[in-house]
Amino acid sequence: MTETDYQQRIQDYVKSRGGDSYKVHGSSVQRAGEPDLDGWIPSDVGAIPFKIEVKTPIGAPTLLQVVRLRRYHQSGAYLAGICVTVSDFQQLVDAHRLSIIELRDMWGVMQELGMADPFYIYHKQQIGEPDPVYRKD
Numbered sequence: 001m002t003e004t005d006y007q008q009r010i011q012d013y014v015k016s017r018g019g020d021s022y023k024v025h026g027s028s029v030q031r032a033g034e035p036d037l038d039g040w041i042p043s044d045v046g047a048i049p050f051k052i053e054v055k056t057p058i059g060a061p062t063l064l065q066v067v068r069l070r071r072y073h074q075s076g077a078y079l080a081g082i083c084v085t086v087s088d089f090q091q092l093v094d095a096h097r098l099s100i101i102e103l104r105d106m107w108g109v110m111q112e113l114g115m116a117d118p119f120y121i122y123h124k125q126q127i128g129e130p131d132p133v134y135r136k137d
Contacts, residue, residue, distance in 0.1 A: 007036055007054045007085055013086045018042045033064030035072070035080065041093060045100045048093060072106040092126055
């Protein structure tokens with residue numbers, strides 16, 4: 001199978017789940033190193049936007065592709081990774097879903113402790129209570 005065949009299988013899977021994706025074609029007007037597939041897939045935690053580089057079992061990404069994928073991943077805005085099979089893609093989606101669930105759980109705990117406000121420290125300082133991050137007792 002060619003890389004295009006693997007890409008099409010992943011795109012077919014995304015479409016079968018109610019999502020959408022498109023192939024990013026490299027050209028002189030396209031930035032080098034961009035992942036092969038852009039899209040989103042629905043999940044129980046909301047739509048998951050993704051950027052996926054697809055390789056054959058013997059293919060390897062370039063350094064620039066790895067750098068771009070890492071930046072997309074670190075931004076938190078995308079599920080980003082390298083896949084060969086639909087199963088690889090499903091595993092990435094599941095791992096991403098779990099990380100979203102964990103973040104939501106942490107946010108819930110912060111809300112219960114009254115720390116969910118992004119200006120928590122500032123508000124505490126304004127009302128005269130000691131700042132728990134900086135107090136020295």
